[in-house]
Amino acid sequence: MEFLSTLEDPRPRRSIPLRNICIGAFIIVSSRLGSINALMTRTKGRTWKQYCAPGPLPSADQLGRIAARLPSRAIRRQIKKVYGGLKRGKALAPAGHDNLFSLVIDGHEFCSSYLRDCDSCLTRQIKTKQGERTQYYHRLVMGVLVCDRFTLLLDAEMQRKGEDEVAAATRLLERLLRDYPRAFDLVLADGLYARAPFFKMIRKAGKHAIAVLKSPKRDLYGDVMGLCKQLPARNLNTSAVRRKVWDIETLNSWPSMGTSVRVVRSVETTRVKRQLSGKIETVINNWMWVTTIPKALLATTEFIDVAHHRWNIENDAFNELATYWHSSHVYKHDPDAMLVFWLLTMLAYNIFHAFYFLNIKPALRSQLPKYQAAELITAEFVLQQLTPRQRAP
Numbered sequence: 374m375e376f377l378s379t380l381e382d383p384r385p386r387r388s389i390p391l392r393n394i395c396i397g398a399f400i401i402v403s404s405r406l407g408s409i410n411a412l413m414t415r416t417k418g419r420t421w422k423q424y425c426a427p428g429p430l431p432s433a434d435q436l437g438r439i440a441a442r443l444p445s446r447a448i449r450r451q452i453k454k455v456y457g458g459l460k461r462g463k464a465l466a467p468a469g470h471d472n473l474f475s476l477v478i479d480g481h482e483f484c485s486s487y488l489r490d491c492d493s494c495l496t497r498q499i500k501t502k503q504g505e506r507t508q509y510y511h512r513l514v515m516g517v518l519v520c521d522r523f524t525l526l527l528d529a530e531m532q533r534k535g536e537d538e539v540a541a542a543t544r545l546l547e548r549l550l551r552d553y554p555r556a557f558d559l560v561l562a563d564g565l566y567a568r569a570p571f572f573k574m575i576r577k578a579g580k581h582a583i584a585v586l587k588s589p590k591r592d593l594y595g596d597v598m599g600l601c602k603q604l605p606a607r608n609l610n611t612s613a614v615r616r617k618v619w620d621i622e623t624l625n626s627w628p629s630m631g632t633s634v635r636v637v638r639s640v641e642t643t644r645v646k647r648q649l650s651g652k653i654e655t656v657i658n659n660w661m662w663v664t665t666i667p668k669a670l671l672a673t674t675e676f677i678d679v680a681h682h683r684w685n686i687e688n689d690a691f692n693e694l695a696t697y698w699h700s701s702h703v704y705k706h707d708p709d710a711m712l713v714f715w716l717l718t719m720l721a722y723n724i725f726h727a728f729y730f731l732n733i734k735p736a737l738r739s740q741l742p743k744y745q746a747a748e749l750i751t752a753e754f755v756l757q758q759l760t761p762r763q764r765a766p
Contacts, residue, residue: 394431394439402714403721404751407699409433437705440713448716449528453552455723456518456525460556464731466521469679473671475519476527476557477686478546478566480538483695483715484703485510493534493708511711514542515719516549517690518556519682523726524689526719527553531712539566543574550578559583559666561683567663569629581666583680586636593626593663597636606640609674615642620673627663637662639677694718697744725750 401412410433431439459465467474490496490509499508512532518525530545532538546560560575560582567584575582586594597619606617617640623633639660646653662680671679694700698721704714729738729746 394436395443397431397436398440398714398717399721401704402698402718403725405698405747406751407702409436409704412436437707437710440705441707441710443709443713445709445712445716448713448720449552452527452716452720452723455720455727456527456553456556459525459727464727465518465525468519468521468685469682470671470675473559473679474557475559475561475679475682476516476549477519477561477683478514478516478542479563479683479686479691480512480514480532480542481691482510482512483701484711489706491706491708493531495532495534511708512538512541513712513715514538514545515686515690516545517686518553519561519685522730524685525726526690526722527556529712529715529719531708539568539571542566543571546571546574550580554578559679561680563683564588569627569631572630572665576665581664581670583662583664583666583676583683585683586661586663593624593634593636594661596624596626597621597638597661601638607673609639609677613643616640616677618673618677620668620676622668632665635664635667637664637673637676637680694722697747698722 397412400406401409406412412433456465465474469475486509487499487506493511494509495512497508497510498505513529514532515529516527518527528545528549530541530548532541542562549556558580560580562571562582562584564585564587566582567586567588572582572584586597588594600621601619604619604621606619609616609618619638620635621637622635624636625633627634641658641660643656643658644653645656660677660680662676664676666676668676691700698718700715700718704710725747726743729743733741733746
């Protein structure tokens, strides 16, 4: 908890120490309480005095209001320190390739409402049974580093009013290239990011880009489909997936890019057992990616493995944060407060996964799932509130 005491205090008048406020917010996300009020009911014992400097406990309104004024750059520095410690300890290894680290960038909508809004809310029109209604929502773009044992969350950027997801991702990528210049070699993204300015920005920084190519209206897509009818496919089969792969380099069908690109197409056949009916079905997926990395640096087989790691941001980050870390809960309806709590959740997520995968032996991890380990942490926090007489023998 000592690292939270280094955060800058933006308040001119400080009746409650910033250390108490920051640690209170961090306890909320690290123990997965899900609300500020839950902290108020669970910090009446010795734990608060044990972790915090002497001083009053902020109320729920104070905690949310002050969180909106905390500088997000200070929390980002703490996330960077966690990354630096893991990197120096040689605890990070790339996934899918021996030497190339992949950064995945994607957008995520974490809250929406028809009634509650603020000046920074994004809006859209939704057709309902009662007619067309205005829905207010917030989105952010997050960058994660795909590692061999776990996914490391690096940074996030809120999408502003009047801009699209790629504009927010561009700001995020600029900061990631400045703060983590040597952390990654590849940038993986969805089809929305297959734009020439975004790719050129990545190449200018000395990195390579991989994006899904899924728009049939694009000339590049049509040319690749035509070439696949003429060129023989390569079979890359595993025990779970049968693949027919075309890997085509030096394509010039993207004139705004100003240089040739590489496209990899993979038609993958898998057998899936449906949970509801128990029947086994054959599923065929047609994947296509456009990239700037040549085949000499990333062979076809490794390329497909790396490209599929784009889903790590959905499975290991967004889904887990929403399901187990209460990331969809709005602690304070203010864009700055939302970003502060999201970054604190990212910090707690990284610390928890580093502890779980690096400090717990594999034999114990097989008997202790992640959600159960998180419950033990929360239970220990509650147990520390009790006096020796209140604890069970």
